[in-house]
Structures are given as structure tokens and as C-alpha cells.
Amino acid sequence: MTDEVAAEILTTHILDLARSGRRLDGRGTNDYREIKVEPGFVVTADGSALTTIGTTKVVCGVKLEPGKPFPDTPNAGVLTTNAELVPLSSPTFEPGPPHPRAIEVSRVVDRAIRAAETIDLTRLCVTPAEKCWTCFVDIHVLDHTGNLIDAALLAALGALTHATVPAKRFGIRDADYPLEVKHLPVECTFVRLGDTIVVDPSFDEEQAAQGRLTVATDELGNVVAMQKGLIGAFSPEDVNQVVERALRHGERLRRIAQGSAP
Amino acid sequence: MGSIGAKEVPVLLSPEGRRIDGRRLDELRPLKITAGALHEADGSAYVEWGANKVMAAVYGPREVHPRHLQQNNKAIVQCRYNMAAFSVDERKRPGLDRRSQEISKVISEAFESVIFAEEYPRTSIDVYIEVLQANAGTRCAGIVAASVALADAGIPMVDLLPSVAVGKVAGEIALDLKKEEDNYGEADVPMALVPQSGRLVLLQMEGHLTAPELARALELGVRGCRSIYETMKQALRDRYATGEAAEPQGAA
Amino acid sequence: MRPGPGTYRVDGRIYASVLGLLQRRPPLVRIVPLSGRYIPKPRDVVVGTVTDVQGTFWLLDIGAPRWTPLHMTGTPWKIDFGETGQYLRVGDAVVVAVESIEATGRIGVTMLGEGLGKLEGGTIATISPAKVPRVIGRSGSMIRTITTLTGCKVVVGQNGRIWVDGSPEGIIRARECLRLIEEEGQRSGLTERVQAYLDSTQTPGSTHDHRSHVLGEIPHSVGGPREAEVILPPPADAAEPEGPAEGSEDDARPDGAPPDEY
Numbered sequence: 190m191t192d193e194v195a196a197e198i199l200t201t202h203i204l205d206l207a208r209s210g211r212r213l214d215g216r217g218t219n220d221y222r223e224i225k226v227e228p229g230f231v232v233t234a235d236g237s238a239l240t241t242i243g244t245t246k247v248v249c250g251v252k253l254e255p256g257k258p259f260p261d262t263p264n265a266g267v268l269t270t271n272a273e274l275v276p277l278s279s280p281t282f283e284p285g286p287p288h289p290r291a292i293e294v295s296r297v298v299d300r301a302i303r304a305a306e307t308i309d310l311t312r313l314c315v316t317p318a319e320k321c322w323t324c325f326v327d328i329h330v331l332d333h334t335g336n337l338i339d340a341a342l343l344a345a346l347g348a349l350t351h352a353t354v355p356a357k358r359f360g361i362r363d364a365d366y367p368l369e370v371k372h373l374p375v376e377c378t379f380v381r382l383g384d385t386i387v388v389d390p391s392f393d394e395e396q397a398a399q400g401r402l403t404v405a406t407d408e409l410g411n412v413v414a415m416q417k418g419l420i421g422a423f424s425p426e427d428v429n430q431v432v433e434r435a436l437r438h439g440e441r442l443r444r445i446a447q448g449s450a451p
Numbered sequence: 452m453g454s455i456g457a458k459e460v461p462v463l464l465s466p467e468g469r470r471i472d473g474r475r476l477d478e479l480r481p482l483k484i485t486a487g488a489l490h491e492a493d494g495s496a497y498v499e500w501g502a503n504k505v506m507a508a509v510y511g512p513r514e515v516h517p518r519h520l521q522q523n524n525k526a527i528v529q530c531r532y533n534m535a536a537f538s539v540d541e542r543k544r545p546g547l548d549r550r551s552q553e554i555s556k557v558i559s560e561a562f563e564s565v566i567f568a569e570e571y572p573r574t575s576i577d578v579y580i581e582v583l584q585a586n587a588g589t590r591c592a593g594i595v596a597a598s599v600a601l602a603d604a605g606i607p608m609v610d611l612l613p614s615v616a617v618g619k620v621a622g623e624i625a626l627d628l629k630k631e632e633d634n635y636g637e638a639d640v641p642m643a644l645v646p647q648s649g650r651l652v653l654l655q656m657e658g659h660l661t662a663p664e665l666a667r668a669l670e671l672g673v674r675g676c677r678s679i680y681e682t683m684k685q686a687l688r689d690r691y692a693t694g695e696a697a698e699p700q701g702a703a
Numbered sequence: 704m705r706p707g708p709g710t711y712r713v714d715g716r717i718y719a720s721v722l723g724l725l726q727r728r729p730p731l732v733r734i735v736p737l738s739g740r741y742i743p744k745p746r747d748v749v750v751g752t753v754t755d756v757q758g759t760f761w762l763l764d765i766g767a768p769r770w771t772p773l774h775m776t777g778t779p780w781k782i783d784f785g786e787t788g789q790y791l792r793v794g795d796a797v798v799v800a801v802e803s804i805e806a807t808g809r810i811g812v813t814m815l816g817e818g819l820g821k822l823e824g825g826t827i828a829t830i831s832p833a834k835v836p837r838v839i840g841r842s843g844s845m846i847r848t849i850t851t852l853t854g855c856k857v858v859v860g861q862n863g864r865i866w867v868d869g870s871p872e873g874i875i876r877a878r879e880c881l882r883l884i885e886e887e888g889q890r891s892g893l894t895e896r897v898q899a900y901l902d903s904t905q906t907p908g909s910t911h912d913h914r915s916h917v918l919g920e921i922p923h924s925v926g927g928p929r930e931a932e933v934i935l936p937p938p939a940d941a942a943e944p945e946g947p948a949e950g951s952e953d954d955a956r957p958d959g960a961p962p963d964e965y
Binding site: 493494511512513514523526567571572573574602603604605606607608609610647648687691 | 709711713718720721722723736737738739740742768769770806807808833
């Protein structure tokens with residue numbers, strides 16, 4: 190319910206293994222757990238996807254509703270990302286107002302979607318300064334066994350790439366049409382275990398980690414968002430190495446998020 | 452209630468007695484239950500019931516937070532029914548609204564009526580229900596999922612708690628309403644049954660029914676619950692199958 | 704027949720109160736649970752983690768419903784008030800034995816006894832407490848197979864926390880065996896599958912570590928002998944014809960015979 194105390198010997202063991210490039214579950218330092226993205230999981234959403242990374246499970250639903258543009262961006266639609274780390278998903282999560290870590294997941298995913306210009310927000314404008322589409326990206330965590338951020342963005346991307354704009358339902362056009370997705374950001378999260386940096390940390394590895402680094406990349410090879418988290422530090426060389434690795438993983442993750450074979 | 456403004460009411464019951472999805476009045480929507488759907492929870496279950504998708508998880512018995520809720524002679528049962536923002540047609544603001552809080556309360560009390568809470572004093576049994584896709588009857592689907600999750604978590608109970616809603620469509624008492632029937636129906640009676648005792652531990656009602664109609668609704672609901680009960684038990688058997696299919700049928 | 708653990712009686716009939724396997728041992732009818740958190744019983748040996756240090760005691764997480772105090776008088780050390788932190792710190796792992804369960808739910812444990820104490824080195828794996836009998840196997844056959852073929856030293860806590868120490872490869876293989884047992888523990892032929900896994904991953908020189916011994920059998924030396932059925936797996940794979948049962952007694956008897964009156 191509160192923060193779980195990790196057994197010191199488990200943490201030490203994880204660090205010991207990392208020293209020789211090994212991991213608790215037998216993976217290599219650059220291996221993801223098995224990733225699956227199932228688009229269209231929720232029919233009440235305009236776009237949705239269920240994503241699993243190993244046993245981590247996240248569902249994302251996208252909804253579009255008519256709204257009013259912000260005064261400072263009269264020609265653009267509105268994008269809102271929200272992550273719910275509901276207490277169903279982990280013994281360490283409590284009911285109540287959003288915990289800072291839920292807000293962090295929301296914001297890191299939001300930054301990647303926004304910065305990569307995943308959606309051209311001007312295309313969501315209906316009447317400048319008057320009417321636009323508001324696109325809600327709601328992320329619901331179901332099972333937290335590590336690496337929520339990557340799973341959350343994969344689910345969001347899976348949901349967005351399969352979303353429909355409900356224009357007919359709201360009387361804005363004669364027919365619904367697919368949401369146009371311009372770019373495809375994915376996030377890769379790494380943790381530092383001693384001198385070794387591993388990708389896709391499990392829950393135990395996050396507990397043992399001496400720093401976490403998330404890098405979002407797009408399909409053009411740009412780095413579009415980053416977040417360093419947890420207690421610990423990275424050298425500039427570490428960061429460069431992580432970016433290289435994130436770019437290489439990105440290609441495969443994008444294919445999975447779009448629903449094609451891994 | 453039948454007509455709402457000038458809106459056109461769909462034909463809810465055909466002359467042949469078929470409902471909007473082809474069911475008869477006493478027929479349930481397809482129900483699929485997976486016990487043990489999550490890794491982290493002490494017990495869990497996933498339910499697809501018609502177009503409802505509901506996940507439930509149980510944690511506990513465990514230490515009570517906040518501590519002042521602790522009871523010296525028994526475990527407390529804390530249920531939280533929550534709907535995902537995208538689970539309904541019009542996006543729902545995240546967080547518990549008054550409806551969710553009321554449903555959470557009556558579900559908590561239903562489970563408190565069957566859990567042997569005195570076996571674990573000063574602890575909490577936390578039941579979480581997340582509605583991912585809603586199509587009428589989500590509280591019943593939530594109770595069914597949570598009940599299987601409680602069994603999966605090894606919580607001692609009088610019995611599982613099958614649950615279903617009965618309503619009135621086109622003047623007839625009907626089992627397990629789907630969304631259109633619920634929207635245009637004339638009554639809604641969700642209930643949860645303790646099969647061992649034949650008693651109801653959850654009962655709500657809204658709409659218009661005569662006393663004989665209500666009696667019919669209860670009869671139909673109890674029968675529905677007994678059928679759902681079998682599906683619940685089968686889900687648990689499937690989860691804990693021994694791989695020796697023939698064996699369990701042997702004479703005791 | 705009388706209602707034993709996991710059952711209750713109403714109007715002369717006995718019903719199951721938990722999901723499990725029916726076991727008739729006249730005069731008792733009981734249900735052996737198939738799942739759930741660890742519920743402590745006196746004389747259980749468990750592996751725990753220190754979560755808090757107080758003046759005269761430590762709080763342990765043993766996976767039980769309550770945090771579990773270990774009083775300083777229950778240790779082999781001569782400790783003055785306030786010095787508890789010098790002996791055990793938050794995150795330390797220990798092996799303790801359950802002494803008592805009070806009516807309040809308070810769990811009493813001790814570190815006094817053969818094989819009990821602080822755990823140094825190695826790592827901790829967690830499995831469902833209901834699977835512990837499977838890890839041990841008939842007369843300790845499963846755990847002997849694992850320790851012999853991985854060269855690991857193993858302490859099996861009745862609470863499903865399992866301490867494993869050995870070479871890094873040995874530990875990975877031992878953990879994989881535990882995962883197999885966790886996932887396939889109900890099926891028959893488990894020992895063969897674990898054996899097959901170990902044979903297939905055999906590395907030269909990793910067997911016959913002289914340190915191998917089965918601490919999992921400590922319970923016999925703590926507080927006298929214990930009932931055999933507590934430590935041996937439930938005879939589910941052969942002797943008992945009943946399937947998993949929840950709810951009324953009828954379910955525990957799928958042959959459909961009318962329930963007995965007791």
C-alpha cells in the first residue's frame with residue numbers, strides 16, 4: 190500500500206548480475222520483455238489499444254469531442270493526456286487524488302505526443318477561435334510490473350493510429366473519418382544498475398535502479414522528449430549511449446504500435 | 452416513462468417476443484470470465500459480459516491505510532468501483548463521482564455480508580473494480596468479477612456472489628438489460644445473490660413496477676444469478692485446472 | 704465429520720469457505736487453499752524483510768496480512784534498548800519462525816532456532832504460498848532436484864519467499880525452476896518438466912556443489928515435529944478426486960452426489 194521495502198539482498202543481486210551484463214529474468218541488457226499492442230480494445234472509445242510489456246498492462250482510450258480552442262491558439266485543436274495509476278494495478282498505489290508519479294507518466298507521454306507533432310492540431314480546428322476538436326488521451330494502468338511510461342505511450346500511439354473522428358455523431362461533417370497521425374513517437378526507458386544501463390526495467394529493477402532515463406524518438410530519427418527520473422545520475426556519455434539504443438529500439442516499437450508483427 | 456420527449460423509441464420487443472439483440476426475455480448476454488487476469492494483485496478476474504468489459508483486483512487481507520479505519524475485531528472491506536474515462540460514449544471525467552461512490556458503498560456492503568471478516572482482525576480487504584467498457588449492468592459485472600477475484604485471492608466467504616439486473620422493457624419483465632433497453636426501459640433492478648442461502652445482499656431499484664411485476668423480476672433475477680454462478684465456478688476451475696481432466700469426475 | 708480449516712457449517716451441512724481442494728481426514732473435512740496471501744500458522748518458517756526499526760523490535764514484511772514484529776528478545780543477540788538498528792536494518796532479509804497468532808491478528812515470530820537468522824548474500828524469489836508444497840515436493844524430492852542440479856543453497860519459506868544462493872547461473876536456473884512451478888504447479892509431471900529444464904540448461908561444473916543442502920526442511924527442527932500434511936503437497940495429483948471448489952459443498956463434489964449430513 191505504501192512504498193514497498195525491497196529486500197537489500199535482492200537489490201544487491203540485481204546489481205551483481207548487471208555487472209556481468211545479466212538480469213534477474215535472464216534477459217540481456219538490451220532486451221525488452223514481450224510486447225503486444227491490441228488496437229480497438231474498447232469500442233466506447235474513438236480509438237483504443239491494450240498494451241502489454243511482459244506482465245505490465247496498460248489500456249488507452251482516445252475520445253474526441255467538440256470544444257473551444259484556447260485563446261492563444263485559435264487555429265488549433267486541443268490535446269489532453271491523462272494517466273490513471275489506479276490502485277487495482279499495484280499494491281503500491283493508493284486510492285485518492287493523482288499521485289505525482291501518475292502525473293509524471295501523463296506529462297512525459299504528453300510531451301512525446303506533442304513534441305513529435307503526432308497529431309497536427311491545426312487539423313483539429315473546425316472554426317477558428319470558435320470550435321475545435323478536443324482530443325482526450327486517457328491511459329488506464331491495469332498491471333504495474335515496471336516500465337509504465339513505454340507501455341503508456343505505446344498504448345496511446347496504438348489508440349491514436351486507429352482512432353476515428355466522430356464528426357457525424359457531433360453533426361460536424363456528414364461522415365466520420367480516420368484521425369490523421371503525422372508522426373510516430375515511441376519512448377524507451379532505461380535504468381542504471383551500477384555501470385550497466387538496461388532497457389525496459391522490471392519493477393524490481395526500478396526499485397534497485399540508480400536513475401532512470403526515458404528517451405522519446407520519432408520515425409525521422411529525432412529525439413523529441415526526455416525525462417530523467419528516480420534518484421541517481423547519468424554522465425553525458427551515458428545519455429548519448431542511451432539515445433543510440435533508443436533510436437534502434439524505436440523502429441521495432443513503432444511497428445508493434447501500428448499493429449504489425451513485431 | 453416509455454416516451455422521452457419526441458425521441459424515437461426503438462422497437463425493444465418483437466411480436467415474437469425477441470429483444471433488440473434477438474434474446475428472449477429470460478436470456479442472459481454472453482458472459483466470459485477469466486480468473487487470475489493480473490500479475491500484481493492477490494486475486495483478479497476479467498469479465499466480458501455482452502459489451503461490458505470489467506477488470507477486478509483484490510489486495511489483502513493487508514494492513515489498513517489510513518490506520519484509523521482499522522477495526523479491532525474484523526477486517527474491513529473497501530470496494531472501489533471506478534469507470535475509465537473512455538468506458539462510456541461521452542467521456543467521463545476521471546475520478547469517483549457520486550454515482551461511483553454510492554455503487555462502491557453498496558458493493559462493499561454486499562461483500563461484507565459474505566466475507567468471514569472476523570478471521571483477519573485489523574486488516575483491510577481491498578476490492579478494486581475498473582469498468583473499461585460500459586453497456587448497462589456494469590455494477591453487476593463488477594460484482595461478478597470482484598467475487599471471482601476474491602475467491603482467487605483465497606478470501607474466506609460464505610459463497611460467491613453472482614449478480615444481474617432485471618428490468619422492464621416494452622411492458623415485459625426482462626433479464627440482463629443492455630444499453631438501449633436500459634435507456635428506454637421502464638425499470639431496472641440490479642441484485643446480487645448468495646446461492647448458499649438464497650438471499651440477496653445487493654438490491655436496488657429504479658422505475659415503475661407493480662408488486663407482482665417485482666416478484667417476477669426477483670424470480671427471474673435469482674434464476675439468472677444461479678446460471679451466472681455456474682460460469683463463475685467454471686472460471687475458477689479453469690484457472691486451477693490440474694491438467695488431469697478425467698480425474699475430478701471420479702466418485703468420492 | 705466436523706468442519707475443519709476452510710469450511711463452515713450451517714444447519715448441519717458443511718460448506719467450503721475458500722477456493723481449494725477438498726480433503727476428508729475423518730473426523731475433519733478441510734479445504735486446502737489453492738491461492739491467496741500467506742496466512743501464518745505456528746511453527747511455520749518464513750523469509751521476511753525488515754521494513755521498520757524500533758527501540759526494542761523490528762517490523763517484518765513476511766507477506767502476511769499484518770506487519771510482523773520481531774522482538775529483540777527473540778534473537779540470539781544481546782541488545783540494549785535502541786541498539787536494534789545495529790543488528791538489523793531496513794531491507795535486511797531474515798529467516799524466522801512463527802510462534803503465535805493472537806486473537807488480534809498479531810503475529811509473533813522468533814529468530815531463535817536452528818537455521819534461523821539473518822540472510823547474507825544470495826537473492827529472494829517470490830511464489831504463491833499455496834505452491835510451496837510443490838517447491839518442496841514429496842519428501843523434499845523437488846527441492847533436492849533443484850539444489851543438486853543448480854548447486855544452489857535454498858531456504859523455502861512457508862510464505863512463498865524463497866532465498867537462493869549460489870553461482871549467478873545457478874541462481875538464474877533455480878529461479879526459472881521456481882517460475883515453472885509457479886506457472887504449472889497444478890499440472891502433473893511437474894518434477895519431470897523441472898528436471899528436463901535443468902538437464903537442458905546443464906552447464907559443466909555447476910552440479911554437486913558441496914554447499915547444497917535443503918534448509919527448506921528446517922520446520923522439523925523448530926518447535927518439534929509438525930503434521931505431515933502441512934509441509935507435504937496436498938495429495939491433489941493422485942489421491943483426491945475432487946476438483947477446485949468454491950462455494951457450496953456440492954461444488955466440492957462434482958460427482959453430483961447429494962451433500963452428506965454431518
